[in-house]
Amino acid sequence: MKQTLVVAVLALAPVVGAQDYDLVLNNGRVIDPESGLDAVRHVGIRNGRIEAVSERPLQGARTLDVSGHIVAPGFVDLHGHGQSILAGRVQALDGVTTSLELEGGVLPVAAFYEKREREGRPIHYGTAAGWAHARIAAFTGDEPRPDLDWFFSHFGDRGWQETLAEGERLERILKRVSQGLDEGGLGVGVLLGYAPKSGRKEYHAVNALAAARGVPTFTHARYLSVTEPTSSFEGYQEMVAVAAATGARMHVCHLNSISVTDVEAIADMIAKAQAAGVKLTVEAYPYGAGATGIGAAMFRGDGWRERMGGIDYSAFTLAGQPLDRQRFDELQAKAPGTGIVVHFLDVEHREDHRRFLDRSVLFPGGAIASDGGHWEVDGKPVADDAWPLPATAQSHPRSAGTFARFLRVYARERQALSWLEAIAKASLYPARVLEESVPQMRKKGRLQAGMDADIVVFDPATVSDRATFARPAQTSVGFRYVLVSGQVLVDAGVLLTDRLPGQPIRRDSVR
Ligand SMILES: [Zn+2]
Structure with missing residues (x-):
């Protein structure tokens, strides 16, 4: 029988002998979002x-039978703040094969890549140039360090946020x-909402610069509020206007988390602008809570809680525990970089809030992106080479479960979209955001001959997140194999720690 198969394959593809395949995945349900296969x-x-990608079984040095599993392009996360070995391993178990720091970006960009090329990473990595880093440097005189911790360490300085x-x-x-x-750098990360009093002309100039260089920008919109003036709606209006006027390819970061309850009006506005030819793209993550530093500008100023729709201090949690006003004020004053989770939508109990989240997550053509990454125990980062993830580690559950949660809830349980469309949102759509200026991305997000072998093999009946707000340090389940550049990183559901196949994703001009 085996003999017959080999002969059949050779007859089909005489140039490539059967044993020339390093690895073969037979009998899977192959989904390619670009061709619709x-x-x-x-x-x-x-x-x-x-x-x-053959209609007949193949044979290779290693041949796996993946019957009953979906075989799809590896997921591309446009919003991964971790960029560490640990964060990459956790994300690999969530189906992610490329994770990029685009919203924040960092400076200096060269040092970011040098460190990772030296150390290795389990999944592909990369960064945008960070506008906030440049702004902090211009106001404080400090030389930037190429990580987001450096950004959080400047939450106590008001100058760069308010001048x-x-x-x-x-x-x-x-x-x-x-x-x-x-x-x-893969574009420009613009954490505009963290410096809400920075100039309109400055934001315009940053986007004009990006447009002239042919790269996209990635914006965390100005403001987090349902009340005008200084509302989220106006923040998005600014983005639409600047994208239209500069011609920049502008990516809207986490539409779900800073639209508050105005998401329907905001999503309509973005969709209309897209239809009119404005180059806007969108991402969201499937949770009704966000996470950031407690000293962020959006959590300060007169009436900030009312402007967030009447949010209570107990909606803010630290290591899973709700805060009260006293503790909140104390942390904000003394340790403004402290990471907290903020529950802005009650998707468990409120139908209208679930609808708001759905609008962001299911935005047509929108990407799924985690906004996750950092892991801490007792307020200190978990060691980069720690594995397995310590059970007590804290983070927003999105750091571990974004993609599996999206597949479980939206594709399997609610059948709100097809598996094909769900996979497009996790792989092809994010690849497309970058591919005009980053040729590497043209080979990702597709399952076709000639494309990179970044592949996920998962069981659609069991794929699931396990991370919760109470216990975030639980990796996703259901991903049987995860391949990065053809190397098996997750093997029969087990993450292999003896390999770091991740490659830098970087603009071609400097490669
Ligand atoms: Zn953000």
């Missing part, structure tokens, strides 16, 4: 590439951002 196929992999940058100072900010692009 959704059928039982057999996938041959060689040298990190998909060599064949206009003009003339020479604005030029210094733009110059640093430009330098980050010269070093291969």
Whole structure:
């Protein structure tokens, strides 16, 4: 029988001998969101590439029978703040094969890549140039460190958050951002909501710069409020206007988390702008809670809780425990970089809030992105090489469960979209956000011959998140195999710690 199969394959593809495949995935339900393929196929992999998607079984140095499983392109997370070995391993078990720091970005970009190329990473990684890093440097004189901790360490300084940058100072900010692009940054990360009093002209100039360089921008919108003036609605209006006027390809970060209860009006506005040709793209994560530093500008100023729709202090949790006003004020004053979770929508109990979340998550053509990454025990980062993830580690559950939760809730339980469309939102759509300026991304998010062998094999009947707000340190289940550049990183559901196949995703001009 085996003999017959080999002969059949050779007859089909005489150039490639059967044993030339490093790895074969036979009998899976292969889904390719670009071509629309959704059928039982057999996938041959060689040298990190998909060599064949065949109607007949193949044979390779290692041949796996993946009957009953979906075989899909690995997931691309446009919003991964972790960028560590640990965060990458946790995300690999959630189906992610590429995780990029685009909302924040960092500076200096070259140092970000050097560190990771030296150390290795389990999944593909990359960063945008960070506008906030440039702004903090321009106001404080501190030299940036290429991580987000450096950004959080400046939450106590109000100058960069609340002052206009003009003339020479604005030029210094733009110059640093430009330098980050010269070093291969994937676009410009704009944490605008953290410096809400920065200038409109500055935001316009940053996007004009990106448009001139042909790279996208990734914005956390100005404001977190349902009350005008300084509402989220106005924050998104600004983005639409600046994208239209500069021609920048502008990505809306976490539509779900900063639209509060105005999401329907905001989503309508974005969809209309897209239809009119404004180059906007959207992402969301499937939780009704966000996470950030307690000292963030959006949690300060007169009436900030009313502006968030009347949110209570108990909606803020630290290590799973709700805060009260005294503790909140104390932490904000003394340790403004402290990471908290903020529950802004009650999707468990309120139908209207669930509808708001659905609007973001199911936004047509929108990507799923986690906004997760950091893991701490007792307020200190978990060691990068720690494995398994310590059971007491704290994070927003999105750091571990975003993609499996999205598949479980929206594709399996509620059948709100097809498996094909769900996989497009997790792989193809995010790849498309970058591929115009990052040629590497044209080979991701697709399951076709010639594409990168970043592949997930999961059981649609059991794929599930396990991370909860009370116990976030639980990796997802159901991903039987996860391949990164053709290397098996998750093998029969077990993460292998002896390999770091992740590659840098970087703009071609500097490669
Ligand atoms: Zn954000």
